[in-house]
Amino acid sequence: xxxxxxxxxxxxxxxxxxxxxxxxxxxxxxxxxxxxxxxxxxxxxxxxxxxxxxxxxxxxxxxxxxxxxxxxxxxxxxxxxxxxxxxxxxxxxxxxxxxxxxxxxxxxxxxxxxxxxxxxxxxxxxxxxxxxxxxxxxxxxxxxxxxxxxxxxxxxxxxxxxxxxxxxxxxxxxxxxxxxxxxxxxxxxxxxxxxxxxxxxxxxxxxxxxxxxxxxxxxxxxxxxxxxxxxxxxxxxxxxxxxxxxxxxxxxxxxxxxxxxxxxxxxxxxxxxxxxxxxxxxxxxxxxxxxxxxxxxxxx
Numbered sequence: 439x440x441x442x443x444x445x446x447x448x449x450x451x452x453x454x455x456x457x458x459x460x461x462x463x464x465x466x467x468x469x470x471x472x473x474x475x476x477x478x479x480x481x482x483x484x485x486x487x488x489x490x491x492x493x494x495x496x497x498x499x500x501x502x503x504x505x506x507x508x509x510x511x512x513x514x515x516x517x518x519x520x521x522x523x524x525x526x527x528x529x530x531x532x533x534x535x536x537x538x539x540x541x542x543x544x545x546x547x548x549x550x551x552x553x554x555x556x557x558x559x560x561x562x563x564x565x566x567x568x569x570x571x572x573x574x575x576x577x578x579x580x581x582x583x584x585x586x587x588x589x590x591x592x593x594x595x596x597x598x599x600x601x602x603x604x605x606x607x608x609x610x611x612x613x614x615x616x617x618x619x620x621x622x623x624x625x626x627x628x629x630x631x632x633x634x635x636x637x638x639x640x641x642x643x644x645x646x647x648x649x650x651x652x653x654x655x656x657x658x659x660x661x662x663x664x665x666x667x668x669x670x671x672x673x674x675x676x677x678x679x680x681x682x683x684x685x686x687x688x689x690x691x692x693x694x695x696x697x698x699x700x701x702x703x704x705x706x707x708x709x710x711x712x713x714x715x716x717x718x719x720x721x722x723x724x725x726x727x728x729x730x731x732x733x734x735x736x737x738x
Contacts, residue, residue, distance in 0.1 A: 445534040445613075445647055448673050450710035461729055464722035465698060470714045472685055474732050476664040480655050481601055482648075482679065484670035485612035485619055485638075487691055489598075491589050492575050492622050493614070494693040497532075499568050501525050504543050507560070511552030533672025535613040535639045535646070537561050558641055565615070579625040586626045591691050592698070597723035598631050604727070606667075607659075609635040611651040611675065616640060649678045656682065667730065671704055673711045680712040685730070688713035 459468050486493050504524040505517060515523075523546065531539045540561045544554035569576075578584030587595065601608065608631050612619045616638030623629045623636055637651050652666065663683020670676050671689045679686040688708035690700035700718040709716065717726065727733075 445538065445649075445674050446677075448530060448533070448707070448711070452710050452712055455709055458716075461722070461725050464725045465700070465718050466722050466726050466729070467700070467716040468714075468729075469709055469716060472714060472730065473664075476662075477731050478604075478606055478667035478685070479665040480607050480609065480659060480661060480667070482609045482611055482652065482655070482666065482668040482675065483598075484648075484672055484675045484689075485610055485623070486614055487591075487671040487693055488669055488689045489591055489594050489610075489628065490622055490626060491591060491693055491696075492572055492579075492626070493568065495571070496568055497525070497528055499571055500528055500539065500564055503560070503564050503567055504528070504546075507543060507547055507552075507555075508550065511547055511550035513550040533613070533670075533674040535643050536564070536615075537639070537641075537643045540564070565618075576622070576625060590626055591689065591693075591719045592696055593720040593723055595627070597720035597727075598628070600723060600727055602631055604731070607635070608632050609651065609655060610637065611648045612638045613648075613672070613674070614638055616646075648675050649682075652678055652682050652684075671708070673707060676708050676713050677711045680714075685715070686713050687715045687717060687726075690716050690718055692718060 455469055460466060461468065483489055501521060501524045505520045508520045508524065509517065527542045527546070528539055531542060537557050540557035543560055544557050547554040575584065575589060579586060579589060598608065610619065610623060610632045619638035620636050623632065629636065637646065640646050655666070666679060666682060666684030667687070668675055668679030668684055669687045669689055671691050676686045676688055688705065690704035690708065692699055692701050698718055698721060700716055705716050
């Protein structure tokens with residue numbers, strides 16, 4: 439299979455980082471200094487957890503669905519044991535397209551002597567349950583009862599607006615199904631920034647990957663990796679941006695608390711695949727942009 443069509447499993451390539459620094463007076467943690475010179479021209483964002491909080495809490499819904507499927511095998515494991523198994527591989531595969539987690543569920547059902555359903559059947563079942571839980575958020579956004587800012591990682595709109603002022607081209611690439619990504623981007627008023635450059639998963643998972651989006655950006659614009667900047671809270675986009683020669687910013691967002699502090703698990707996981715910078719959200723976006731564009735005190 440073409441490597442650009444496949445999202446590999448998590449593989450740590452960076453060991454313990456002994457020392458980092460924060461841009462003065464900010465929560466922007468520099469893991470690896472960016473080389474001076476070329477400024478970003480094309481910026482790629484992940485969606486859920488990086489920008490959108492509409493789906494915050496999704497793991498609990500996925501785990502419950504998976505525990506039901508595993509219990510049906512009659513393996514004799516307790517619900518708590520199956521919860522531990524499901525949560526383990528869900529978090530291991532977080533960052534990949536949802537269908538990969540469902541492939542693993544099918545494998546686990548088979549290993550327990552059960553007859554698994556097709557991964558796409560599991561995926562659609564999960565989406566149906568997720569939509570029932572988050573529909574009040576989506577409806578609140580549609581009606582205006584919920585302000586988009588409350589369903590976004592803090593200071594997202596200001597930061598993306600500041601990037602657009604720099605004249606960069608913005609792209610959105612998500613492991614969530616494209617139809618939902620486009621709709622939820624519109625509900626959050628993000629579509630005005632990304633236009634037609636919004637990409638998401640499709641049922642034929644081999645026909646989409648974040649690496650394929652990056653390859654297309656580079657080919658269509660004739661750029662090298664130095665002009666690519668990527669933001670994400672999943673390992674796939676960080677890994678893809680780094681392997682393409684770009685600068686990768688890990689958004690270690692505290693989705694539930696919006697605390698302004700980096701989630702320790704996300705931080706460690708994303709540093710492990712080569713993240714250059716870690717931020718908890720976009721509250722210090724101005725200073726981050728100054729650093730990335732080699733301007734002022736932040737670039738020192």
